[in-house]
Amino acid sequence: MKLIVQKLFWVAGLVVALSAALPVLASELRIASLNGDWEFSQAGQSDWLPAKVPGCVHTDLLAAGKIPDPFYRENEQLVQWVGETNWIYRRTFDVSAADLNHHRVLLRCEGLDTFATVTVNGHELGRTDNMFRTWEFDVKPVLHEGKNTIEVSFESVLPYMAKRNAERPLYEWAGSHEPKGRAWVRKEPCNFGWDWGPVLITCGIWKNIELVMFNEARLSDVAILQDLSDRAKAKLTVQVNAETVQPAALRAIIHVSHSGQTVAESAVELANSRASTELAIKDPQLWWPNGMGKHPLYTVRVDLLGPDQTLLDSQVKRIGLRTVELLPADDSHSIRFAVNGVPFFAKGANWIPADAFANRVTTEKLRQYVAGAASANMNMLRFWGGGYYEEDALYDACDEMGILVWADCKFACSSYPAFDPAFMANVRQEIHDNVQRLRHHACIADWCGNNEISLMTKPEWSTNSMGKADYDKLFSGLIAAEVKALAPQALYVPGSPEVGDVHYWQVWHGGQPFDSYRTLNGFMSEFGFQSFPEPKSVDTYTAPEDRDSLHSAVLDWHQRSSGNGNKKISDMMERYFKPAKDFDSSLWLSQILQGYGIKTGAEFWREHMPKSMGCIFWQYNDCWPVTSWSSVDYYGRWKALQYLAKRFYSPVLVSGLEDTTNQSVDIFVTSDLLKASRGKLTWEVTDPSGKSLAKGGETVRIGVQSSQVAKHLDLSGLATQYGAKNLLVWLKVKVAGQPVSENLVTLVYPKELELANPQLKADIKKVGDSFRVKLTAKFPALWAWLTLKGADASYSDNFNHVRSGSPLEIVVKPNHPMSKDEFANALQIHSLYDTFSSGR
Ligand code: BMA
Numbered sequence: 001m002k003l004i005v006q007k008l009f010w011v012a013g014l015v016v017a018l019s020a021a022l023p024v025l026a027s028e029l030r031i032a033s034l035n036g037d038w039e040f041s042q043a044g045q046s047d048w049l050p051a052k053v054p055g056c057v058h059t060d061l062l063a064a065g066k067i068p069d070p071f072y073r074e075n076e077q078l079v080q081w082v083g084e085t086n087w088i089y090r091r092t093f094d095v096s097a098a099d100l101n102h103h104r105v106l107l108r109c110e111g112l113d114t115f116a117t118v119t120v121n122g123h124e125l126g127r128t129d130n131m132f133r134t135w136e137f138d139v140k141p142v143l144h145e146g147k148n149t150i151e152v153s154f155e156s157v158l159p160y161m162a163k164r165n166a167e168r169p170l171y172e173w174a175g176s177h178e179p180k181g182r183a184w185v186r187k188e189p190c191n192f193g194w195d196w197g198p199v200l201i202t203c204g205i206w207k208n209i210e211l212v213m214f215n216e217a218r219l220s221d222v223a224i225l226q227d228l229s230d231r232a233k234a235k236l237t238v239q240v241n242a243e244t245v246q247p248a249a250l251r252a253i254i255h256v257s258h259s260g261q262t263v264a265e266s267a268v269e270l271a272n273s274r275a276s277t278e279l280a281i282k283d284p285q286l287w288w289p290n291g292m293g294k295h296p297l298y299t300v301r302v303d304l305l306g307p308d309q310t311l312l313d314s315q316v317k318r319i320g321l322r323t324v325e326l327l328p329a330d331d332s333h334s335i336r337f338a339v340n341g342v343p344f345f346a347k348g349a350n351w352i353p354a355d356a357f358a359n360r361v362t363t364e365k366l367r368q369y370v371a372g373a374a375s376a377n378m379n380m381l382r383f384w385g386g387g388y389y390e391e392d393a394l395y396d397a398c399d400e401m402g403i404l405v406w407a408d409c410k411f412a413c414s415s416y417p418a419f420d421p422a423f424m425a426n427v428r429q430e431i432h433d434n435v436q437r438l439r440h441h442a443c444i445a446d447w448c449g450n451n452e453i454s455l456m457t458k459p460e461w462s463t464n465s466m467g468k469a470d471y472d473k474l475f476s477g478l479i480a481a482e483v484k485a486l487a488p489q490a491l492y493v494p495g496s497p498e499v500g501d502v503h504y505w506q507v508w509h510g511g512q513p514f515d516s517y518r519t520l521n522g523f524m525s526e527f528g529f530q531s532f533p534e535p536k537s538v539d540t541y542t543a544p545e546d547r548d549s550l551h552s553a554v555l556d557w558h559q560r561s562s563g564n565g566n567k568k569i570s571d572m573m574e575r576y577f578k579p580a581k582d583f584d585s586s587l588w589l590s591q592i593l594q595g596y597g598i599k600t601g602a603e604f605w606r607e608h609m610p611k612s613m614g615c616i617f618w619q620y621n622d623c624w625p626v627t628s629w630s631s632v633d634y635y636g637r638w639k640a641l642q643y644l645a646k647r648f649y650s651p652v653l654v655s656g657l658e659d660t661t662n663q664s665v666d667i668f669v670t671s672d673l674l675k676a677s678r679g680k681l682t683w684e685v686t687d688p689s690g691k692s693l694a695k696g697g698e699t700v701r702i703g704v705q706s707s708q709v710a711k712h713l714d715l716s717g718l719a720t721q722y723g724a725k726n727l728l729v730w731l732k733v734k735v736a737g738q739p740v741s742e743n744l745v746t747l748v749y750p751k752e753l754e755l756a757n758p759q760l761k762a763d764i765k766k767v768g769d770s771f772r773v774k775l776t777a778k779f780p781a782l783w784a785w786l787t788l789k790g791a792d793a794s795y796s797d798n799f800n801h802v803r804s805g806s807p808l809e810i811v812v813k814p815n816h817p818m819s820k821d822e823f824a825n826a827l828q829i830h831s832l833y834d835t836f837s838s839g840r
Pocket of ligand 1: 194195196384386412413451452503526618
């Protein structure tokens with residue numbers, strides 16, 4: 001293949017005049033990508049198949065038709081041999097005389113998964129043992145003009161894990177079908193299975209691979225520090241390090257722009273290959289999390305110039321100007337984050353890898369997830385510690401949309417061999433590579449050493465593997481020090497839950513009712529309840545005979561939680577809801593149940609701010625089609641929970657805390673807004689047919705970032721007269737005449753409500769590519785939702801209640817263009833009533 005190279009020289013004179021809009025010119029450093037078409041073979045065999053790089057062996061085998069879709073039914077079992085096998089990848093590439101003229105030619109591998117031997121033209125360049133690191137090899141001595149060959153061979157990690165674990169078993173939380181000893185290998189932990197993920201042990205060149213060619217020097221490090229103590233003028237300190245091939249006079253030009261305008265510039269000579277310079281930005285526009293303000297980003301470009309003003313190298317980073325603090329808990333507050341000095345309630349969910357095969361995750365998909373989080377009023381995602389260090393594109397999207405990231409390092413639910421110096425050195429470099437790559441992102445709230453290792457039982461730590469001293473050595477010592485050295489202004493916490501945050505699992509893993517969420521306060525960084533994906537998603541991995549019951553073998557296979565997860569769901573459905581009438585209704589009902597449960601917790605913690613200052617539910621997404629705690633399924637389809645989250649995370653929330661003993665409801669008005677306002681609270685009690693039994697309203701003061709009981713409703717009289725199960729309490733808050741939050745409270749579980757057939761009707765209007773659907777109900781429709789037969793769509797709202805006389809408008813944007821007739825024919829309207837009754 002012909003190398004794609006560009007070479008443009010910087011005209012010396014241009015540099016001197018630091019003009020307002022510096023054009024971005026290509027530097028002397030040349031990158032020749034080796035991504036694209038490769039071939040691969042099983043080690044020891046001679047048939048080569050086409051491969052794609054970046055990629056992985058499973059997706060290459062799938063494309064070649066050599067393995068069945070591992071996500072379908074129980075096929076995952078049929079492909080276990082892939083992870084047990086050694087694989088070889090190879091390709092040829094052309095190198096020109098000009099390429100070889102460079103002082104230095106490196107082979108740069110941004111990610112090799114995991115035990116790889118890299119050979120060019122028959123010369124072994126090196127061996128790798130960490131999928132999270134970037135590897136560079138000096139390749140110049142072995143290259144020649146013309147055709148060259150690269151080969152990367154991957155050895156299965158399983159024998160190594162087994163061997164090391166036999167010598168010294170590392171205590172871990174793992175499913176019985178999962179291979180033991182994953183903590184010995186620096187590879188995505190959930191690759192070996194998790195309680196929501198398949199065992200698919202990948203290998204391959206999973207990130208970019210390229211030749212990097214340069215002359216005198218290149219930029220090896222650009223670090224940007226901020227001083228925002230003077231709000232009229234932000235100070236940036238830009239530290240530049242160069243890697244030099246030979247001593248040379250080097251200069252760096254730093255250029256900061258915002259919305260296309262230059263806002264600061266500086267030039268500095270490097271001494272001993274390094275320099276530091278300060279720049280001032282007047283009237284800095286601060287970056288704020290979603291809901292608190294805008295998320296302006298500044299572009300910092302660093303150009304490295306050689307002796308004759310040649311542009312040697314360039315790096316561009318986008319930053320946001322903000323401070324982040326984590327304030328300690330006290331008698332009246334849980335721990336809480338503060339951005340730009342303003343503490344706030346963190347609302348969000350936990351992020352896991354978006355695909356079991358990382359190479360399939362597109363930037364577009366990542367952006368959709370982040371947009372989905374922002375539109376559901378979230379301001380924080382926790383990138384959980386059992387996956388991989390996520391792509392730049394995901395951090396970019398979070399920067400742009402104001403989603404703060406709690407960034408776990410990739411250690412989870414295992415003890416790790418901190419007693420092994422080689423392991424520690426490997427980890428040090430991994431943290432270095434990833435913190436250096438990501439540290440400039442405005443969205444990073446904190447770095448966190450690990451997930452849940454501190455919860456693992458201490459006796460087993462010390463007898464089997466990792467003692468507290470080793471734990472501290474790794475998470476409070478090595479990783480903390482590395483983060484501090486690279487990102488001195490960043491927050492670091494050794495683990496979650498460990499800094500006053502709470503993982504509360506008594507409902508799912510402990511079988512407690514949802515009410516038990518209301519027994520505690522804190523910064524809730526994990527709690528969750530599972531649901532099934534919707535029928536369309538279940539169809540993708542099942543055959544018709546698998547859809548007879550929630551407990552079929554295939555549905556059990558796509559359920560990985562310990563203790564029969566599907567039964568936990570159906571037991572909980574029975575506790576709260578009337579039995580579902582058929583399979584599809586059970587799937588949907590499980591989603592309503594999940595949303596109902598998580599809402600119970602989320603609203604309680606918001607109501608009790610500042611005793612609770614965070615609600616990050618488990619979990620946001622999925623890595624394959626599965627029954628899990630996610631609010632958005634593998635295909636990006638929103639479950640009921642995600643729609644409910646949009647409402648229970650709304651900036652102003654009206655909610656009710658019922659007291660079923662005294663038959664009363666405390667109506668809370670909670671606000672995350674930074675400005676106080678006045679609103680009109682209305683409440684109305686109806687019976688299940690919508691008949692009004694009592695109502696009232698009053699003006700309420702909506703405080704700044706606070707919650708208050710706006711009204712205590714004594715319903716004992718109505719309960720005696722009509723029966724508690726016949727009371728629906730409808731709440732609404734309007735600000736400036738517009739409803740900002742609505743809610744429904746009952747004194748009984750939904751199964752006890754005698755709902756009538758709501759007789760939902762839709763009035764459809766086509767507006768551009770979208771349709772406005774106005775839903776009206778004759779009788780109250782609980783959790784009404786729309787679907788489109790045979791089509792996906794985005795819905796502005798779903799799983800919301802429709803009151804008689806109070807239509808609900810939902811904007812539906814189908815994923816492909818539709819005429820009004822097609823839309824009307826495809827539209828399906830459902831509500832809770834349809835899950836248990838066939839009555840129309
Ligand atoms: C928490 C997480 C995950 C797990 C989830 C559900 O412990 O950190 O490890 O998937 O609970 O059990």
